[in-house]
Amino acid sequence: MKRRSSSPETRSTGHGSSRPEYDVFLSFRGPDTRFNFTDVLHYALLDRGISVFIDKQGIDVGEEIGPEIFQAIDDSKICIPIFSRGYASSSWCLRELEKMMECRKTKELEVMPIFYDVQPSDVKLETKVYRDALTLHEKTHGVEIVQRWAEALKEVARIKGWDTKNIGHGELTRLIAHKVLVKLKVSSVHLSDNLVGIDQAVDEVTDLLSVESKDIRLVGICGIGGIGKTTLAKLIYHELSANFENCCLLSDVRQASESSSFSLLQLQRQLVHDILGDKTIEVSSIDEGKNLIQRRFSRKKVLIFLDDVNHRSQLMALAAKKEWFGLGSRILVTTRDKSVLCEFEDQFEHCLIYEAKELNNLETLQLFSKHAFRSISPPNAFLSLSKKIAAKTGGLPLAIEVIGSFLIGKKQAVWQSMLKKMEECPHKDVKDKLMLSYEALDHHQRQIFLDIACFLVGENKRDADYMWNDCRYFPDEAIEVLLLMSLVKITAENQLWMHDQLKDLGRSIVYQENYEDPGKRSRVWNHEEGLDMIKRKKGTETVVAICMNFAGLYQPLF
Template sequence: MKRKRSPSDKFEVFLSFRGPDTRTNFTDFLYYTLLDKGIGVFIDNQGIDVGEEIGPEIFQAIDDSEICIPIFSRGYASSSWCLRELEHMMKRRKTNELEVMPIFYDVEPSDVKLETRVYRDALTLHEQKRGIEIVQRWAEALKEVSRIKGWDTKNTGHGELARLIARKVLVKLKGSCVHIPDHLVGMDESVNELVDLLNVESKDIRLIGICGMGGIGKTTLAKVVYQKVSIHFESHSFIPNVREGSKGSGLINLQRQLVSNIIGDIGFELSSIDQGMNMIGDRFCRKKVLIFLDDIDHTSQLMALAAKKGCLGSGSRIVVTTRDKSVLYRLQDQFSCCLIYDVKELNQLEALQLFRKHAFRSGSIPNAFLSLFEKITTKTGGLPLAIEVIGSLLYGKGEAVWQDKLKKMEHHLHRDVKEKLMLSYEALDHLQKQIFLDIACFLDGKDKSYSHYMWDNCGFFPDEGIDVLLLMSLVKIGERNKLYMHDQLKDLGRSIVYEECRKDPEKGYRVWLNEEEGPDIVRQTKV
């Protein structure tokens, strides 16, 4: 009888090995070392009987694991069981569903690559029983796994190597813990474009900025890409909420988290940010690392967390999500390559899909809601945050509530959306805010040149102001030099004007045209 898995079993690591070769020596060391670290490990303790086929519980254990460790001994390829395990895990690796970390026990990568007779002779014997097609699949799996950087047991004691591997596994498991939200829509194209920019095979050191307005989906995109490409790096780390986390003395804590994720050290102390920067430079410089820093809003944060020339190994990547491109431009000279990726709004079809998922879940859209459904979706301007918040709010509500929500959206942003967008507005100085509000109220779609003269006469310093708004993704310059602002940002600007006018109606005025209700006049804006 083989070991039967209980539904409650949780495996993080799958060990693939030929029992007679390594069961009572290296594999035993590694198995118990991983267990001592609290890692869930699947190991077939019984082996296989002659002529017995691989059981479904083995494939299930591979599917349930995050990391597979094949231990290549001289007899590994003589076992059809081991080769089927390897074929299955390499198939899963291609879809980024698990990581494979090979150990070359008493063979060389060239043996596994079938450049010698060590494994070739074993495959020839398998052909007589299994056929050419199956054995060819096994051969491809062996060649593919031989290209993955693994461990060699020849020059390291079994106990020491087992501890090194366990530490590496811990770092890998910790680094992969990012939560990917449900209901992802319209993400595939952006993910593929970002993966192309990362070009994980290139040896240069790259800084990639994922940029865009608040609520556009920068963090979600970063998490999906991180999960997809982290397997290609020696060590990796995802540091969330850097802007919030670095307040006060928090930047040192972020440095501790980063160092722990990358090198696995525990219990070390950092007394200052400078010491943290020195440790990062000393310990990361020979490693190919992947570092994601979410929500950066100041260059100093980036500098403290590995953006220093020479502190990262060849092929390393730093990916930053930010609303402000200027934090990246100031550090271009620190990297071989600095690239910007602007996150796009969802198109109409994608916005409808996402809104439907949140507003109706799996149900169909009643005919009475179709017109409202399209109007509300259009009003969100393809901003994922607004779609998700409003869709969830309207789930299960009647037609009257939908009607009221559409009317309310004409003059009021939802609180959660407004809070997210206000972060960018509050980062502007007083004069930049006036330019932002002018565009939101009446200059969207107008030629930039005309408004430039007005702002210049008002002492608003328009060249600097527009440059800041562009860098922070609060405005765009479209065809024919026209200003363009996202609908949700226009609504934010107008809501600010309404609120300030309500508090002090004698300050001045802004006027804009409401196409359905006629012109709105708001007394607000003499500076």
Template sequence: MGIDERVEQITSWIDVKFNDTRIVGIWGNIGVGKTTLARVLYNKLSSHFKHLSFVANIRETSLHKGIECLQRQLIDDILRSPNDVSIDKISVIKSQFMNKKVLVLLDDIDAITDFNALIGDISWVKAGSIVIVTTRNKKFLDEAKVDHKYEVNKLTLNESLILFSRHAFQKDYPIKGYEILSHSIVSIIAGLPLALKVIGSCLYEQSRGVWNNISKKLMEVPHQQVQEMLRICYEELNDMEQQIFLDIACFLIGSSKQSPTYMWDACGFFLRNGIEVLSRMSLIEIDEDDKLRMHDQLRDLGQKIVHLENPKEPQERSKLWKYEEAAYVLDSNKGTCKIEALRFDEYGYKRSYKGEQFKELAHLRYLQVCGGNFAGDFQILLSQLRWLQWERCPSNFEAANFHPKKLVVLNLSWSEISEDWGGWDPLKMATQLKVLNLTGCLSLRSTPDLSAFESLEILILEECENLEMIHHSIMLIKSLISLNVNGCRRLEELPIRIGRME
């Protein structure tokens, strides 16, 4: 609502010939639509630039993963190729960006140190470059010396009613009999686009009883507490839909829609239209690449709900996604059967995961690690594991009796493994595997024998630049429906028959 006028006002500050360098700051409270406005502006300007980057959720990512991963994303985007940058990244940014006209969107940034580590005063980029920043903190814009500041105000009552009605009634106005209720709800939400969208979607085609109930709950929410408003819609979901929502919020933002569906189905989540329900209620979005997206306020809500399962004892929660908490539980041998999903990010790159650390994790169904290795005896362990994401795993395989038989998703992206890797034989016991992702495995010259994966549907070999051959066993997999060999520059031919890929 009202986005066009706001974009037009901001673009009026920008030289139409793109001869001047500009930093544009967009600021406002939580949930008023800063990122939405910035994204529309970015998309409108993008056709004028060859070098561009949208760096999202900087405040959150910098806090939990460090600024270096954001620097790496910016460098990869602008130079348009993955770069293994081990030297000072700010030096790379200054030297490599100097002759490039760039468009950069830095989303949700409030620390001047993060800004300086990514862009600084932009004196090192070519004239005509544009940097857009979004922030909750107006003071930060002064520190960053932005050229123009734009405050995103709340929607007017009329704009709010139209936006709410589009989601609640698929019209620009309330239907007969719901005018007073709609005005009441819109007045409580007070012009916050995200809450208007989600609450409206939640009420679509619902009974008057549900409308009255949600209206009553909204009246009890403290003024403009966006997350508490959103939680009302979360509570309208059934148990399985709530679990799917929490999985996405904690682990799966940016994942393809199809892969986690295999996991949920294998776990008996009786999905029916679970993803569609969340999408219809505006609790998630599915982008043009069929990937799962979620507004950062909804992500924060989901993570808060899991944290509140037991604020003091992480081992008593169902999901652990912060490295410090996951490491504490494993290293202290405090694992419990309550833990269903566990993630170790890049901070755990060099660690070893020992079998005895998983003994009590009887219900673990999702495990994501980056680097490191499994060691020791895994006999009868990981028996419920459906998703193993082991990116950057080493060329050696050290674990004994490593047989996660119920795996349906296996992601070994950017690993050092070859077709002779020692992990292939034990993993062949995962006969129900649906997805095998080997993106960026540069040591692969051939795929391994795939015949054991008789249920495989998706095989991803993207950016396996040294791959020369796909093993003929692929012809035996009648279930295969998707094969991605994008960027496999040395691959000259495919087997004659490939599954159901007519």
């Protein structure tokens, strides 16, 4: 058996092992397209930074397809079968296709067919081109297997693909590479399984965006922290991305622009690289970035999602004017501060604002039940309690998620206690609602929660673990509790993440330790206050951590 190999330059490690993962799996009959169209497409994909599995050797007559081929299909995000006139004459190509269509059903694998020198009608077996080839296979592989291949061919032919006629290979492969890049970016957007009461909001924001219109629009989704602005925008971005030439999603703009490790300039660089698909472009200053965006984006129809914008400087650096973008472009922004968007009303043909809304009573109960019981409705034994507790959340998705996640698996006595606590808090005060989950933590868990809220959002969890272990806070157990209660999350890069509303809650807890004197609080995250405290020796034994600015780099001192 000769091993089929992937391109050595396209390997990447996944699943915590040495097994490679791929963005794209190319399926083709070597003698037909290996050294012409497939080769051009292969390098067009590589030039956009897309990892590709491609058979560089081929399978000789009489050899069996290796299990690594099926594994490569399993480990790919997109499969591209290239249908040439001889494709159906290869049993290995047909086996690959059968596997692809199986994964399309079971794993939602994306399949993007290319009709090289055949028509979809040929692949549907409406002509003799592929039908005769299948007849020949019946003698070797039997009627049952060939019938499965026939069904796979008919099914894939119903997917809208590309036709290579009347278009040059260079232009077509560039379009395909762009489409693949868009699909990969969209597929990287994580959408929660617990979506309730969001369809109407999606429709309303989609109407404001009006992607059919050729004008250039800035649409902002506004509301308090935890109301679901980012979730709503991600869903819209996921659904509409296919309508645009280029797309970019910049998460946590506020946090990123304030971070020492990922500044506003870095956001500009990511925007430029994502839209232009070229990571070699250098951006050395924000002014240079503005000029580059205006010069290179002005003829592109783009969709840009800026998440959690809190200052005009961020929009000025990333999307200041309509003239920066091509006709039909859309800028989608989430923010807690509506005034940030109002300053740009005269810079866009349409600067529109959507106010995110709380969930109604039924939606609140459904979402609460999903988090507390993993079902759309509570069991009868908890129905009355669920309705009362859900009502106290005020329809705020974050409060619903946090309280529901905390109560999962708890006895009714805990639920009764939770309800009594909620009844003593102002119904519209989100911090008081979130405070209930904080009070359920033990001492060590609280200290870690406050450390993250005051200093460590965006920092690597591994680095924080060293400190917490020295403090004997038992971080592994504490973080697990915080994760289960949805008080903190760990990103794919192992960074600590906390919702703004929860971060504000933690800081307010520390602030209440002493309203007047920062030196009598446990944590001081304001640089000026910390510097003044040190200079005047105003600190006390209460202080356990201070955040200081050394040459522009904010670092906590514990």
